[in-house]
Amino acid sequence: MLRKILRRLKRNIISPVSWESLRRLEPLSTTFGFDRGTPVDRYYIEQFLSANKHLIHSNVLEIAESNYSRKFGENVSRFEVLHVQPGKQVTIQGDLTNYASLPANHIDCFICTQTFNFIYDFKTAIAGAHYLLKPGGVLLATLAGITQLSAYDMKQWGDYWRFTPQSATKVFGEIFGEENIEITSYGNVLACTAILQGIAAEELSVAELQHNDPVYPVIITVKAKKASHGIDQR
Template identity: 65%
Template structure:
């Protein structure tokens, strides 16, 4: 409730958007729209997770925190947090690109949002995600499609990749096996424009956000299941 109140307050104090004033080489917001409300890509990430509620159960893993696990999880028996560095909430200290640092066959659901595009060796990282999952476990991942570079991440560990549905389907099929992966694009040209300018989801109508044009994928979602026998 407090989060909703703060979002409403933020929207009220930010200057109203003038859609007729977008001819500018400078964005309206340089922080993806966090200073105006909810970033457009976050709206799509949460829509994807909402669609996959039944999979978010048992031992649920996230990177760095467990906010989505707690927001969308049903019948969660353990909240797991993966990070390369130790921390108060970190339960697995490891690196997705180094399976020797990861436990095998431990996770029922791995929520991995907007992460693989910041890992140079993303295919090895996907293999690490597969390694973590129990047979029958599910990876719920999102990738950046049409998006500006994250200056924060670029300065710290790098912002390397943007994906298409074709590239996502191919690489996840190679690791999880064909028939075990569902890929979907979220977004359209208006949503992409909003994201580039840092216009928040609250400043776009739901009908506009929920129109999906595969040529303008703001994010790409992946639901990938590890086969029950553990082999792709």
């Protein structure tokens, strides 16, 4: 709560947004707006997960932590966490590009937000997500569209890709089957401006955030279902 109050003070008193003059060479925030409030992409991610919370049940997997699984999950029997390194919450130490490190046909719902853009061999990683799912299991993924690069992730493992609805449709359709995927996008030119500048979602109105223009996607969302006969035995 104290952190939220401090962020609000920074936005409103220390460095309020001057929408009339964004002719500047430095952004307001280099951390997507985390230091000012809720990053715009996180606002959209939570909308997507909330709209699909009925799919977040039984054995649910997330990357690095289980925050979204716990926030949006319904009737979750097990919270699984995947990471390449061991950790307190990690239940599966593995790599999406290395099938030998992953349990096959194991997960009912895989929440994979803003991850594939940090994996150089993203197509193999998407196939790895398919490999993890039980037949009938669902992948709920989000992909970076028009947004900042992540300086932190570039140093850790790399920040390689930005996607479009068209590229997402093509690559996920090749792996899951076009009939088993649903691709959408969230954003507009103002939302893109906000995330590039590091302006928080709280500094925009709901109407401004909710307006959707597919030419300016902040994020692309993927709902992909593994075919009920699609047992992986790689």
